[in-house]
Amino acid sequence: MRLRVSGQDTGDDYDLDAVSGDAAGAGSIPAGVALNAFAEAICERDPAGIAAARQALVADLGKAAMVDAAAVIAGFNAYPRIADATGIPLEDAKHQATADLRAELGLDALNQSAD
Amino acid sequence: MGMMLNEAPVAMRAEVQAALEQAWAELGAAGDWLDGATRVGVAAEARRAWDCALCDRQKAALSPYAIDGEHDQTGALPAPWVDVVHRLTRDSGRLTEAWFDRALASGMAEDEFIEIVSVTVLTTTIDAYFFGIGLALPALPDAVTGEPARQRAAEAKTGPGWAATIAPEDAGPDFADFYANDSHFYIRRALTLLPAETRRLWALLNTLYLEDPRVYELDGLDRAISRAQIEFLAARASALLGCYY
Numbered sequence: 193m194r195l196r197v198s199g200q201d202t203g204d205d206y207d208l209d210a211v212s213g214d215a216a217g218a219g220s221i222p223a224g225v226a227l228n229a230f231a232e233a234i235c236e237r238d239p240a241g242i243a244a245a246r247q248a249l250v251a252d253l254g255k256a257a258m259v260d261a262a263a264v265i266a267g268f269n270a271y272p273r274i275a276d277a278t279g280i281p282l283e284d285a286k287h288q289a290t291a292d293l294r295a296e297l298g299l300d301a302l303n304q305s306a307d
Numbered sequence: 308m309g310m311m312l313n314e315a316p317v318a319m320r321a322e323v324q325a326a327l328e329q330a331w332a333e334l335g336a337a338g339d340w341l342d343g344a345t346r347v348g349v350a351a352e353a354r355r356a357w358d359c360a361l362c363d364r365q366k367a368a369l370s371p372y373a374i375d376g377e378h379d380q381t382g383a384l385p386a387p388w389v390d391v392v393h394r395l396t397r398d399s400g401r402l403t404e405a406w407f408d409r410a411l412a413s414g415m416a417e418d419e420f421i422e423i424v425s426v427t428v429l430t431t432t433i434d435a436y437f438f439g440i441g442l443a444l445p446a447l448p449d450a451v452t453g454e455p456a457r458q459r460a461a462e463a464k465t466g467p468g469w470a471a472t473i474a475p476e477d478a479g480p481d482f483a484d485f486y487a488n489d490s491h492f493y494i495r496r497a498l499t500l501l502p503a504e505t506r507r508l509w510a511l512l513n514t515l516y517l518e519d520p521r522v523y524e525l526d527g528l529d530r531a532i533s534r535a536q537i538e539f540l541a542a543r544a545s546a547l548l549g550c551y552y
Contacts, residue, residue: 202401221500221539227532231540234439235547237357242438256531262439264532264540267515270428270508271494271541272550276399277424277498279407279468 228263234265252303317440320529326435326514330429330507333446338426339501340418340457343450346426348383349392350447353430355381356396360471366398372406387413391420392427400549407469417470418459421500425508432511463500473499484507516541 218224226249233241249258274280310331312324317323334350336427346441356362362466365371371394380389391410394402437444437507462479471495475486482502486495498505516537517528530537 197466207427211345218539218543221363221535222533223536224539227536227540228543230439231543232547234435235544237438239438243441246439249500255317255529256538259317259440260531261540262436263323263515263535264537265544266436268434268541268544269548270432270512271430271516272545272548273395273399274424274497275468275488275494276548277395277428278421278470279404279408280466280493280497283493302309 223249223257226252230258230261231265234262235269315440315442319440320514322514326354326511326524328431329431330511331445334426334429336451337453337455338422338507339504340422340455341426342455343453345384347447348381348452349388349423349426350430351381351388351391352384353396353427354434355379355446359393359397362397365394371398372403373399385415388423391415391423392531394429395424395427395451395474398451398549416494418457418500420524421470424537425498425501425504429508429511432515436515446519451529460500460502465494471500472496472499473502549552 218228220255221227226245227243229241230249232238233245249261253261310328312319312327327448333489338346339342341349356378361374361376364376365374368374378386378393379445380393384392387410394406396465406422411417415423421432421519434444460471460473462477463473466474473482475483475496478486482499485502485506495509498508534542
């Protein structure tokens with residue numbers, strides 16, 4: 193997870209539970225609540241939710257930030273689908289480097305079904 | 308008709324606009340294994356999936372594979388193709404190797420499967436961006452006449468996931484640059500069974516996120532949000548799709 197790496201680089205401490213749970217910890221990210229609402233609405237294809245979240249995000253960070261946020265969310269509508277459709281595993285080095293994080297977030301319990 | 312991005316009410320980075328327009332134009336042209344009409348058909352099916360009642364029920368079910376039925380579909384594609392497009396669009400976090408195996412057992416070539424994935428992902432990604440910035444979705448491009456080469460990449464081997472890919476060490480001189488700067492993460496390799504299609508898709512993805520995620524913070528990059536905000540969005544969107552790659 194590069195969010196943790198970014199925090200280590202800058203000396204910031206982020207609540208990583210915010211990415212996997214109900215995002216209650218999104219407040220540890222600047223404008224995290226608005227960003228989270230924007231990501232949720234786009235991923236759920238909720239037009240009314242997108243409009244409201246867009247407005248809130250523009251109010252918080254401005255139009256340019258909203259457009260850049262939309263680009264990242266759009267990009268991450270691709271990478272997960274590519275990985276999941278082709279069964280791409282984590283690289284060994286990444287698997288080892290994120291062992292603590294995956295345990296912290298309970299991720300190893302997911303995606304264990306054969307069908 | 309193009310995407311008419313010059314009429315967008317918000318400014319976007321020039322590289323993003325150029326990549327979007329390029330990707331949309333290429334969507335209607337022959338790919339590596341699918342002709343233009345079929346690619347546009349896959350894109351239309353990816354949009355149709357969002358209004359599919361069967362997908363709604365599968366999404367709500369404890370196991371999506373326990374729910375049978377017929378997808379609401381455009382009618383342009385064979386049923387196994389429709390299932391690939393719809394599940395990938397609506398419930399990608401619960402795709403399994405058995406699902407992949409069934410898709411190939413249905414008669415679709417592995418190369419076709421990869422291009423279906425690529426076109427579905429491209430469509431979903433572009434639509435997500437348009438929804439996000441408040442633009443009406445662009446009309447699908449007209450199909451361009453032309454035939455795909457349909458030539459299997461001989462150097463591709465199965466792995467590291469379910470499908471065949473071109474490993475960095477096996478890449479020929481015409482593709483080795485794709486792995487330049489040691490950027491041979493598995494995700495970048497995932498669709499390389501179709502080298503040209505892979506390049507087309509990544510030309511867009513590189514502009515939306517970061518071409519090289521290993522950069523220290525955002526040194527030299529033009530972004531209006533911080534690296535932490537970018538990574539929060541990346542992680543959150545992945546989690547919402549049920550992916551923890």
